[in-house]
Amino acid sequence: xxxxxxxxxxxxxxxxxxxxxxxxxxxxxxxxxxxxxxxxxxxxxxxxxxxxxxxxxxxxxxxxxxxxxxxxxxxxxxxxxxxxxxxxxxxxxxxxxxxxxxxxxxxxxxxxxxxxxxxxxxxxxxxxxxxxxxxxxxxxxxxxxxxxxxxxxxxxxxxxxxxxxxxxxxxxxxxxxxxxxxxxxxxxxxxxxxxxxxxxxxxxxxxxxxxxxxxxxxxxxxxxxxxxxxxxxxxxxxxxxxxxxxxxxxxxxxxxxxxxxxxxxxxxxxxxxxxxxxxxxxxxxxxxxxxxxxxxxxxxxxxxxxxxxxxxxxxxxxxxxxxxxxxxxxxxxxxxxxxxxxxxxxxxxxxxxxxxxxxxxxxxxxxxxxxxxxxxxxxxxxxxxxxxxxxxxxxxxxxxxxxxxxxxxxxxxxxxxxxxxxxxxxxxxxxxxxxxxxxxxxxxxxxxxxxxxxxxxxxxxxxxxxxxxxxxxxxxxxxxxxxxxxxxxxxxxxxxxxxxxxxxxxxxxxxxxxxxxxxxxxxxxxxxxxxxxxxxxxxxxxxxxxxxxxxxxxxxxxxxxxxxxxxxxxxxxxxxxxxxxxxxxxxxxxxxxxxxxxxxxxxxxxxxxxxxxxxxxxxxxxxxxxxxxxxxxxxxxxxxxx
Numbered sequence: 148x149x150x151x152x153x154x155x156x157x158x159x160x161x162x163x164x165x166x167x168x169x170x171x172x173x174x175x176x177x178x179x180x181x182x183x184x185x186x187x188x189x190x191x192x193x194x195x196x197x198x199x200x201x202x203x204x205x206x207x208x209x210x211x212x213x214x215x216x217x218x219x220x221x222x223x224x225x226x227x228x229x230x231x232x233x234x235x236x237x238x239x240x241x242x243x244x245x246x247x248x249x250x251x252x253x254x255x256x257x258x259x260x261x262x263x264x265x266x267x268x269x270x271x272x273x274x275x276x277x278x279x280x281x282x283x284x285x286x287x288x289x290x291x292x293x294x295x296x297x298x299x300x301x302x303x304x305x306x307x308x309x310x311x312x313x314x315x316x317x318x319x320x321x322x323x324x325x326x327x328x329x330x331x332x333x334x335x336x337x338x339x340x341x342x343x344x345x346x347x348x349x350x351x352x353x354x355x356x357x358x359x360x361x362x363x364x365x366x367x368x369x370x371x372x373x374x375x376x377x378x379x380x381x382x383x384x385x386x387x388x389x390x391x392x393x394x395x396x397x398x399x400x401x402x403x404x405x406x407x408x409x410x411x412x413x414x415x416x417x418x419x420x421x422x423x424x425x426x427x428x429x430x431x432x433x434x435x436x437x438x439x440x441x442x443x444x445x446x447x448x449x450x451x452x453x454x455x456x457x458x459x460x461x462x463x464x465x466x467x468x469x470x471x472x473x474x475x476x477x478x479x480x481x482x483x484x485x486x487x488x489x490x491x492x493x494x495x496x497x498x499x500x501x502x503x504x505x506x507x508x509x510x511x512x513x514x515x516x517x518x519x520x521x522x523x524x525x526x527x528x529x530x531x532x533x534x535x536x537x538x539x540x541x542x543x544x545x546x547x548x549x550x551x552x553x554x555x556x557x558x559x560x561x562x563x564x565x566x567x568x569x570x571x572x573x574x575x576x577x578x579x580x581x582x583x584x585x586x587x588x589x590x591x592x593x594x595x596x597x598x599x600x601x602x603x604x605x606x607x608x609x610x611x612x613x614x615x616x617x618x619x620x621x622x623x624x625x626x627x628x629x630x631x632x633x634x635x636x637x638x639x640x641x642x643x644x645x646x647x648x649x650x651x652x653x654x655x656x657x658x659x660x661x662x663x664x665x666x667x668x669x670x671x672x673x674x675x676x677x678x679x680x681x682x683x684x685x686x687x688x689x690x691x692x693x694x695x696x697x698x699x700x701x702x703x704x705x706x707x708x709x710x711x712x713x714x715x716x717x718x719x720x721x722x723x724x725x726x727x728x729x730x731x732x733x734x735x736x737x738x739x740x741x742x743x744x745x746x747x748x749x750x751x752x753x754x755x756x757x758x759x760x761x762x763x764x765x766x767x768x769x770x771x772x773x774x775x776x777x778x779x780x781x782x783x784x785x786x787x788x789x
Contacts (some may be wrong), residue, residue, distance in 0.1 A: 173514075176521045180340070183305060184348075187297040195295050196721070198352055201286035204279045206360040208497070210277065213491030215272040221257055221484050222264025230261025254773060257485075293779040294349050308527060309333050315531040318600040319560070327410030332526050333410065336402060336519035340620040343516020347509050354502030361499045369484060370490050372471050376496055379467040386459045390452055397449035398432060398518040404445050406522070449515070464500035471496050516733050532620075533602065539622040547736035548576035548611065549626075549707045551597065556606035558596060568761045570606075570652040581749035583782065584758035590742045593758075594710050597740070599623055610708075628706030630730070632713035634693040641670060642677040644696055648703035664699035664729045666692075691725075698729050709739040748785050755779065 158172070184191060228237050234253065237260050313333070321329070365373040415431050417700045474488040484492075498598035551574040559565040567589050574580045582590045595601050597609060599620050608615050615623050628648070636644050645657050645666070652660075658677070661667045669692055671680040681688055688696075701709065711730060727748065743749045750769045758763035765777050772779035 161299030173517055173521075176524060176671040177513075177517050178515065179524060180344070180520045183301050184297060186304070187300055188291050190297050194290050194297065195352070197244045197286045197290040198356055199295070201290060202285045202353065202356045202360050204283035204286070206357070206364055206495075208276050208279050208283075209491040209494035209498070210364060211272055211276040212494075213274070213487035215269050216490050216515040217257065217485050217487035217489070218269050218272065219264055220260065221259075224253070225258045226263040227261055228258070228260035232260040234260065235259055236260075248471070278742075291349065298341065298345050298348065302337065302344070305340070305523070306337055309337065309523065312527055312529070312531075316529060317532045318595070320529060322560075324412065325410035329526075331402075331406040331409040331412065332522050334521050335405060339402075339519040340516050340523065343512050343519070345511045347516065350502075350509055350700075351513075357502045358499060361495050365492060365495050365499070368488050368495075369475075369478070371491055372475055372478075375470045375474060376467045376499055378461050383460045383463045386463065390455050390459065397445050397452065398514045399432070400445040400522070401442065401449050401515070402518050402522055404438065404441040408435075408442050411435060418601050422445075435709055439680060461500075468493075468496050468500065487655075488641060535619040535621070536617050538618050540610065540618050540626060549737060550574065550576050550609075550611050551708065553593075554607050554609065556596065556608060557604045558592065558601065559604060560601075564650070565604075566761050567596070567603075570761065570763060572763060572766070574738050574740070576738055577736055578753040579734055579741060579753035581741040581743055581755045582758060583743055583746065583749070583779065588758040589761040590758055591712060592761075594629075594712060594740065594742065597708075598627060598629075612614070624708040625711060626709070628701035628704045628733075629710045630694070630701050634690070634697050635683050636693060636696065638681070640675075640678050641666070641673075641696060642682065644698045645703055648700035649705070652703055660699045661701035663702050663732055664695050665725045667700045668725075669695075695725065695729065698733060702729075702733055708739060709734055709737045710742075711739065712742045713744060743751050746779075746786050757782075 228229060232240070237258075238250045238253045241253065310333075362373065362377070365376065411431075411434055415435070426654055471493060475484065475492060480485055481488050553570050553572045556567055556570045557565055558567040570589075570593075572580070582593060584590055592601075596603055597615075599615055602616060608622070610618075610626070614731040637647070641661075642654070642657050645661055646652050647659070649656070657668070661670065661677070670676055670679070729749075741749055741752060746769075749755060752769065754766060755772055756763050757777075759778065765775065765779050767775065773783060774780075
């Protein structure tokens with residue numbers, strides 16, 4: 148088999164290393180992720196409105212509670228003063244006896260001498276505060292529900308985009324990358340984006356609006372104290388930025404290392420029998436340990452440095468809190484501000500610092516999510532297949548009989564390294580063309596070009612006179628049935644796996660195809676017959692039975708062209724005879740291409756092509772090639788002698 152997947156891990160490694168080393172745009176990726184929310188802009192507007200309402204009500208709360216404190220404090224002080232005096236007379240009396248501090252305190256209070264605490268007014272104030280907090284909580288709950296809808300719809304759309312992207316990528320993309328690494332991007336990274344967005348977007352929105360609202364309320368109380376509070380913000384931002392620079396690189400490395408670990412696990416588990424057979428368990432464990440250690444090192448570093456943000460910003464915030472408490476206490480004592488106002492202001496300081504601390508605390512989550520988003524966006528930005536032509540092949544008939552022609556075809560998986568060189572051949576309608584040759588000769592590459600998994604570098608491939616690059620891939624591939632050496636069954640019943648060849652086929656059609664492919668013989672020995680479920684790897688049935696099911700699938704598809712790629716290489720002699728009979732029936736009336744190493748399976752082929760180094764070195768019938776005493780004759784002598 149010729150293809151990039153058979154040329155070692157050089158291409159895979161190069162691709163992955165270059166992707167890892169690629170310069171990252173953290174801000175750009177974050178904005179791109181945010182823009183994916185725009186389809187939900189109406190719900191987003193409702194979320195913003197509810198958030199503003201909830202924050203506004205919750206921010207008013209401390210001011211109302213401060214007013215309640217003032218009512219209590221005024222009542223306590225007023226009850227200690229002689230009744231019948233005015234506030235000004237009480238202040239003057241205090242100064243007359245030399246108690247200037249108490250006089251300054253009274254000057255800043257709304258006190259009535261001789262009057263105690265107005266408990267009904269305190270009760271009404273507290274009830275108002277409670278009502279505001281309840282309404283604010285209700286608005287926040289509704290906002291959270293709507294935000295969850297936005298996030299889930301956005302991630303669902305992202306998963307759909309990833310799924311559609313998978314089907315639009317060329318086969319070369321999958322040949323040059325490990326499946327585990329790709330699966331990590333489309334599963335782990337998308338899931339991480341979902342959790343990160345769910346956790347951060349609400350907090351970010353709430354934090355920003357809270358800071359703005361609290362700042363406005365603080366300015367109405369004391370511009371001086373507000374300045375003291377705000378002056379520490381640049382210091383917090385500087386600390387956050389300094390730490391983020393270190394942790395950002397580590398988050399990128401964390402998810403890249405996670406992708407490599409998943410790739411190793413997928414490869415090891417897929418070939419676990421081979422790993423155990425050849426005694427490579429120790430090597431596999433060692434490689435797992437190395438990859439796991441890399442994930443640990445990068446994850447520990449990312450979490451450690453990002454985790455420093457929260458305590459650092461909390462410390463800086465506490466500095467402003469202490470400064471406000473000292474200066475505010477002095478202002479209360481001097482009558483510049485009431486006790487309730489400083490109480491409210493201190494609450495606002497905590498509300499002001501809390502969002503900053505929360506943002507800093509969730510910064511590691513945000514960085515992790517954006518790092519995953521970068522990997523997903525890298526995948527979505529990969530070059531896609533050349534767009535299809537809208538033209539479909541004509542219906543099968545007199546003019547569409549299955550004539551295939553390769554005319555001066557050149558192709559290479561990498562520039563400057565041709566795999567097919569100036570190849571020309573013709574397969575007449577209904578004929579069987581067998582392709583033989585050593586490994587790496589270009590046999591499977593020929594099939595990949597005919598299926599348009601890859602496009603030729605130069606030359607042309609014609610199907611019934613039509614250049615296959617001028618028709619849609621779907622139209623082309625719907626004419627072709629394939630039976631590969633590596634069988635593929637999905638988790639489902641035997642009937643469902645056969646029906647995969649033609650989705651609109653009825654039960655009778657499926658059974659007829661099964662009988663033609665000799666599947667019916669062993670199906671009746673199974674407990675549930677055609678409803679017997681097979682695992683995704685077909686582990687509960689034999690290799691030969693799996694292959695017969697794939698042949699039945701090809702029968703059901705009723706293709707115009709047939710490709711058989713070493714379909715009998717892994718079965719016993721008895722099963723091979725059944726498969727030969729089934730494939731002979733399947734080839735009847737169809738143009739067929741058979742890739743084979745067992746020359747005994749292609750004796751009856753109309754034309755045998757012997758390929759070597761991407762060229763046809765011999766062609767003719769079995770008998771003619773034996774008489775020519777060339778490459779084919781030597782291959783036959785080796786096989787039949789054995």
